[in-house]
Amino acid sequence: MPRDATETRSRLIAEAERLFANQGIWRVRVQDIVTAAGQRNSSALSYHFGSRQGVLDAILRDHGEPIDQERGQVWTEEGDDGTPALIEALIRPLTRRLSTSSGRCYLRIVAQLSAEFARWDLDPTHVPANLNAILRLLRDRALANDKAQRDERVLAMIQLMTASLAERARRIEAGDPLDTDENVYAANLVDMLTGIIEAPARAALIATPVR
Structure with missing residues (x-):
């Protein structure tokens, strides 16, 4: 996996962890994670994990x-x-x-x-x-x-x-x-x-x- 892709995955994981812990797994939207990770492409999470369940x-x-x-x-x-x-x-x-x-x-x-x-x-x-x-x-x-x-x-x-x-x-x-x-x-x-x-x-x- 290219370095940029690895860094993106790590940021998505880190922000998903934080949001799931603080707001609740089922209240967090995919877009919330993508935005918190600083990704302009809304499909970034789908690319790396497929879905919210995938990142969980x-x-x-x-x-x-x-x-x-x-x-x-x-x-x-x-x-x-x-x-x-x-x-x-x-x-x-x-x-x-x-x-x-x-x-x-x-x-x-x-x-x-x-x-x-x-x-x-x-x-x-x-x-x-x-x-x-x-x-x-x-x-x-x-x-x-x-x-x-x-x-x-x-x-x-x-x-x-x-x-x-x-x-x-x-x-x-x-x-x-x-x-x-x-x-x-x-x-x-x-x-x-x-x-x-x-x-x-x-x-x-x-x-x-x-x-």
Whole structure:
């Protein structure tokens, strides 16, 4: 790809990240991205990405692939398949993204895709390998009475994780004071997510027949 084309792609990605994070994925128009990137040709985004969904997919891929590689490294370093170690491998590459503006935008974008989270097990080809493997192990360890309840716990864990990271990213971007440093925040998040997976099951005690 020529240098000018590479620079154009990078500007489009950067502005799409910023706009998606700040205004919301579904409120941003293609023309908004093109204008913010300083492109006079309105077809610039279509040329590089095909559509707004195409640029969103590129953002998720550009961040998601290195994150999953880091996740595998952390998992190997932990050398443990216990719930806290698995969750540490899950979140540590994400908390590192809080240190850059681009990473913070990514975290805020991911949280907006919560409607898709329940689909992680339906099409594994769209879920990075280490993420998929960790989520499956966590589901197996969930202290629930059946697969449906274990799936609910994994989904709740993902929702809390992404919402918490997105809110911390927002506060950093806004210059709001933080109550804890990064290490304390990450450790507390691991504890909270572990609680979702390992809390004793009570649903069987209070369940009533579905009519």
